[in-house]
Structure formats: structure tokens, C-alpha cells
Amino acid sequence: MLNTLSGRFLILTIIFVMLAEVMIFVPSIARFREDYLLSRLERAQIASLALLADDMISPDLEEELLRNAEVFNVVLRRDEARQLILAAPMPRPISDSFDLRDASAVELIGDAVARLIDPEPKVIRVIGNPVREAGLLIEITMETKALRAAMVDYGLRVLILSAVISVVTALLLFLAVRAFLVKPIKGVVHHMKAYARDPEDARRIITPESSLRELRQAEEALETMQTELTSALKQKERLAQLGGAVAKISHDLRNMLTSAQLFTDRIEMSQDPGVKRMAPKLVNSITRAVHLCEATLAFGKAEEPAPRLERFVLADLVSDVFDSEQLSVEGHDVQFSSDIPASLQMRADGEQLFRVISNLIRNARIAMIQSGKSGQITVTAEESPDHWLIHVRDTGPGLPPKAQENLFRPFQGGVSKGGTGLGLAISQELIRGHGGQLRLKETGESGTVFEICLPRGDADLGMV
Incomplete structure (x- = not known):
């Protein structure tokens, strides 16, 4: 699987989609934390409104309101006056304060990541704007255990969904790559193997058919190379046949010239001045012709003397x-x-x-x-x-x-x-x-x- 183009493409696609999902995951988990805290502020505000409607409520009812809001106390600032509306004993001191009114995206992401990394339960203070302008601000204290558990649950669901999306996307791309890229490449490889079995058969030369520009260019280059190679092999065969014919001709011609050389030896003994003047040149020409025939025979054996x-x-x-x-x-x-x-x-x-x-x-x-x-x-x-x-x-x-x-x-x-x-x-x-x-x-x-x-x-x- 890892040794195939489509297999590696499948694995790389899963990795890249997961990386993209991780890049989406961090802002989304920060957004989830912000919404979670805002919902707790809204619940706390609703609980405080019950107290404002009736100044005297029983301790049991106050405890139930805080439990439903999942906070320890609620502070509402109205008309520049800071007023503790609901309160309950806190298990530990407040460790951090978070103001959601003007928090930047970077701050929200950093706080969310820190909360996921730190598993220790803590008590935190959260400040925000009351809904429907019911005051200047609202402030609550709450524990982080439930917050972190909700964030982990949300993150796992996001990661599982991301993994499913990655696998489905990679599978679709895998099938697309096999259909549009791997299959045509296998076709080219098949043509190359078929051509290698008999390179002198011109029918085995590939015919460019791909609609992909890059692959078609490769097919055209392969077609040119195969055409030139087939022509070269045919020419080599013709040269080999011609070499054999030349060797035979040179062999017979050498015998004829050798006979002519014997006659020139007698011509040299002639007393005619013209013959005496021309005979040496004739002898030299015939001698060179004999040497040429011998060299041609050696050349036919691929060994120039x-x-x-x-x-x-x-x-x-x-x-x-x-x-x-x-x-x-x-x-x-x-x-x-x-x-x-x-x-x-x-x-x-x-x-x-x-x-x-x-x-x-x-x-x-x-x-x-x-x-x-x-x-x-x-x-x-x-x-x-x-x-x-x-x-x-x-x-x-x-x-x-x-x-x-x-x-x-x-x-x-x-x-x-x-x-x-x-x-x-x-x-x-x-x-x-x-x-x-x-x-x-x-x-x-x-x-x-x-x-x-x-x-x-x-x-x-x-x-x-």
C-alpha cells in the first residue's frame, strides 16, 4: 500500500485534512469555552433577577438558584453600585479572573488551551456584560472542573468528526486519483513493457490519448523516443546486412585486385617510357585498393586495424x-x-x-x-x-x-x-x-x- 502512488496519496490526504481540522479545532474549542462561560453568566443573571423581584428568599431557594446556574456567587453592578446578589461557600480561593467584555481572539484561544492542558480543578472569576442591558456588568465565580469536562467532550466529538471527514475525503480522492492518474500511468507502463518485448514492431509504439496535459506530454515524448529507437534498430539491422554484403564484395574484390597486382608487376618490366612513368602510380593505386578491401573486411568485424x-x-x-x-x-x-x-x-x-x-x-x-x-x-x-x-x-x-x-x-x-x-x-x-x-x-x-x-x-x- 505504501509503495503505490495512490496509497501514499491516501495517507498524505488523511494527514493534511487532519492538520487542517486541528487548525480549525483550536479556535472552535476557544469559541466553545466562551459560549460556555457566557451561558453561565446568563444563568446567573436569571437567578439574580429572581432575588431582585423578591428581596427575601429562603437559603434553600438561594442555594438551588446557584446550583442551577453552576456558580458560587453572583455580583451585579447596577447604577455604579456593586451588589452581591447570591453567594455560597467556595471550596478554594479564586485562582484566575477572566473578563469576557473585551477579550481578543488570541486571549480566548490561549485561555482555552491552558484550560485543556491543566486538569486540576480551580475556582475562577468571570466578568461579562449582562444580557438586555440589565446592568453595567455581571460577575460570577465558578469551578473549572465541569468546564474542562465539557471542553474535552466537545473536542473529542470534533476530532471524531474530523477523522471521519478525513477518511471519507481521502477515500474519494484515492478513487479519483486511481481513475484519473494512476490508471493512465499504468496504461503507459503497459505500453512500455509491450514495446520492450519487441521494439522493432512499429505497432507497439504508444499512441498519445490522455486528456491530462502533463501525462499527454509524457506520452508524446515516449512516442518520439520509441519512434526514433525503432528507426535506429531498423537502420542498425540494415547496416549489419550491408556490412555483411560489403565484406563479401571486399573479399572477392581483394582477390581480383591481387590478380591485377600480379599483372602490374609485368607491366613494370615494359620499356615503353609512358608505361614506365604510369606503372608506379598504377601499382600504388592497386596496392591501396587491396589495403582498402582488407581494412573494409576488418571494419566489418568492428575492429579497425x-x-x-x-x-x-x-x-x-x-x-x-x-x-x-x-x-x-x-x-x-x-x-x-x-x-x-x-x-x-x-x-x-x-x-x-x-x-x-x-x-x-x-x-x-x-x-x-x-x-x-x-x-x-x-x-x-x-x-x-x-x-x-x-x-x-x-x-x-x-x-x-x-x-x-x-x-x-x-x-x-x-x-x-x-x-x-x-x-x-x-x-x-x-x-x-x-x-x-x-x-x-x-x-x-x-x-x-x-x-x-x-x-x-x-x-x-x-x-x-
């Missing part, structure tokens, strides 16, 4: 990239240039860095060709005691906002029309394998700049 670090001249590697891209820009006004110190040597995996720079240049080249404008792609590099920095800059149209939001996410961050975004995702993974960073430095109407930052120290490279 660790970089094989070696020293090489960066300018030569960038020149090879330009040569491989040069044929793709024939008929288009796209120029390649580099500003790399001839003596700058890097320690990295040359094949992986070739793939990264080639991907960046290829994306820039495709974007400029699709825009139909002339442009230039420039690769610059610099080194510091801690890092090598490579910048690939183009004068293309810049990246669209959607491409910037999903830049390095496969199948979502394509920078060109029809692109898959795999190139940038793989490039970022390769650079991270070196302990470096690949980031978009700037983009806009004037062009785009990507920055490759590679650490120079072996410790920064993550080598063991």
Missing part, C-alpha cells in the same frame, strides 16, 4: 592524392595546390592518412563540381613541438546545415548529393586511432576548412 607508424614525407603523399584525383576533374575548372614544407616528415600510417586526405579532397571536389562553379582545393601543413596540423581548404559552396549537424555519422552526414557520409565517419575513426582529431574548422559561402591534428609523441599516439 591499428595504425602502422612509419616516417614519410607528407608532400609526396599529398602529391599522390592529387594525381589520383586529377583525372576526376577533367572538363571542370577545379585546381589543386599545396603549401607543405618539402622537409616536413610525419610519423603515422601513410595508407590511412592517404585515405583521410583523399576523402576530404574528394568531398570538396564533388561539392564544387555539383555547384557548377570553379574552385580550388588547397592542402597546407605545419608542425609544432607537440602536433602536426594539416588543413584541407576549398572554395566551394560550404556545408549545408543538415550535413553540419550529422557530419561524422554514417549514412546521415553526407556532404554531397547522394553521399552516404561513410567517408567522413571512417576518416574520423582512422584519425582517432592515431590519437588525433579530425574536425570541421570553418564553413560558409567562401569555402570549407577541415583540420587534421596528429600528436607527435608516441605516448600521445596511444602506443604501448
Whole structure:
């Protein structure tokens, strides 16, 4: 019971209603005490009027009048003269006096609480105004025992009534909460459990139906999350299938390229000057294709090969990239240039860095060709005691906002029309394998700049 929302709400409602009743109880018990004392004053005044009507009454009749009024004596002030009308022996001295003529609410509440707390019987003096202006004041002395007993009886009845009201109110609220809040929440929980059993089934996605604004917002947020998760799971399944297909294709393609590599070995023995000039580039291209197939197979196994670090001249590697891209820009006004110190040597995996720079240049080249404008792609590099920095800059149209939001996410961050975004995702993974960073430095109407930052120290490279 205590572990349920409705159960806790029931208990809290009872507690809060009881607190409210207690706040009402204190003024009401003070009001009851005041009415009790005023009624005793009125009774005493009626008894005194009998004496005023007949100056001589018997002691027995006087005692009976005082007993009926439940007082010990009555003093009536008429015409500035204080006159003891009725009197009887008092069991003990007067302990307190209370003037009801101008008593404030705070005084009445304080006196009532004090009377409830103190169980010892006492004799008190009570002063008030006579009813119907039958004098200037009336004063009585009385015992507090009957007063306190009446106050306790009245308080118990009020508390019992308050408890009944609290329980009934809490029960009604309990039923209302179960109907309007707990039941809809249980419905949402049921939807969540049903969805968890088969998250790829779009029929299990919750449909917002609640009329409560807050609960409907929760249902709408849950619907959005479930829709995105279902799409992601379906995409993951498609990627897994695609990965299997790519692995098979890469395996067969690697075998074909290996055969082509054997033929290029014979081409290198040709004495033709043109063949001699082109053969090394052809061999390098086929070798990189073979390495790419092997890397693709490793990627399909979710394990990108660790970089094989070696020293090489960066300018030569960038020149090879330009040569491989040069044929793709024939008929288009796209120029390649580099500003790399001839003596700058890097320690990295040359094949992986070739793939990264080639991907960046290829994306820039495709974007400029699709825009139909002339442009230039420039690769610059610099080194510091801690890092090598490579910048690939183009004068293309810049990246669209959607491409910037999903830049390095496969199948979502394509920078060109029809692109898959795999190139940038793989490039970022390769650079991270070196302990470096690949980031978009700037983009806009004037062009785009990507920055490759590679650490120079072996410790920064993550080598063991």
C-alpha cells in the first residue's frame, strides 16, 4: 500500500485534512469555552433577577438558584453600585479572573488551551456584560472542573468528526486519483513493457490519448523516443546486412585486385617510357585498393586495424592524392595546390592518412563540381613541438546545415548529393586511432576548412 502512488496519496490526504481540522479545532474549542462561560453568566443573571423581584428568599431557594446556574456567587453592578446578589461557600480561593467584555481572539484561544492542558480543578472569576442591558456588568465565580469536562467532550466529538471527514475525503480522492492518474500511468507502463518485448514492431509504439496535459506530454515524448529507437534498430539491422554484403564484395574484390597486382608487376618490366612513368602510380593505386578491401573486411568485424607508424614525407603523399584525383576533374575548372614544407616528415600510417586526405579532397571536389562553379582545393601543413596540423581548404559552396549537424555519422552526414557520409565517419575513426582529431574548422559561402591534428609523441599516439 505504501509503495503505490495512490496509497501514499491516501495517507498524505488523511494527514493534511487532519492538520487542517486541528487548525480549525483550536479556535472552535476557544469559541466553545466562551459560549460556555457566557451561558453561565446568563444563568446567573436569571437567578439574580429572581432575588431582585423578591428581596427575601429562603437559603434553600438561594442555594438551588446557584446550583442551577453552576456558580458560587453572583455580583451585579447596577447604577455604579456593586451588589452581591447570591453567594455560597467556595471550596478554594479564586485562582484566575477572566473578563469576557473585551477579550481578543488570541486571549480566548490561549485561555482555552491552558484550560485543556491543566486538569486540576480551580475556582475562577468571570466578568461579562449582562444580557438586555440589565446592568453595567455581571460577575460570577465558578469551578473549572465541569468546564474542562465539557471542553474535552466537545473536542473529542470534533476530532471524531474530523477523522471521519478525513477518511471519507481521502477515500474519494484515492478513487479519483486511481481513475484519473494512476490508471493512465499504468496504461503507459503497459505500453512500455509491450514495446520492450519487441521494439522493432512499429505497432507497439504508444499512441498519445490522455486528456491530462502533463501525462499527454509524457506520452508524446515516449512516442518520439520509441519512434526514433525503432528507426535506429531498423537502420542498425540494415547496416549489419550491408556490412555483411560489403565484406563479401571486399573479399572477392581483394582477390581480383591481387590478380591485377600480379599483372602490374609485368607491366613494370615494359620499356615503353609512358608505361614506365604510369606503372608506379598504377601499382600504388592497386596496392591501396587491396589495403582498402582488407581494412573494409576488418571494419566489418568492428575492429579497425591499428595504425602502422612509419616516417614519410607528407608532400609526396599529398602529391599522390592529387594525381589520383586529377583525372576526376577533367572538363571542370577545379585546381589543386599545396603549401607543405618539402622537409616536413610525419610519423603515422601513410595508407590511412592517404585515405583521410583523399576523402576530404574528394568531398570538396564533388561539392564544387555539383555547384557548377570553379574552385580550388588547397592542402597546407605545419608542425609544432607537440602536433602536426594539416588543413584541407576549398572554395566551394560550404556545408549545408543538415550535413553540419550529422557530419561524422554514417549514412546521415553526407556532404554531397547522394553521399552516404561513410567517408567522413571512417576518416574520423582512422584519425582517432592515431590519437588525433579530425574536425570541421570553418564553413560558409567562401569555402570549407577541415583540420587534421596528429600528436607527435608516441605516448600521445596511444602506443604501448
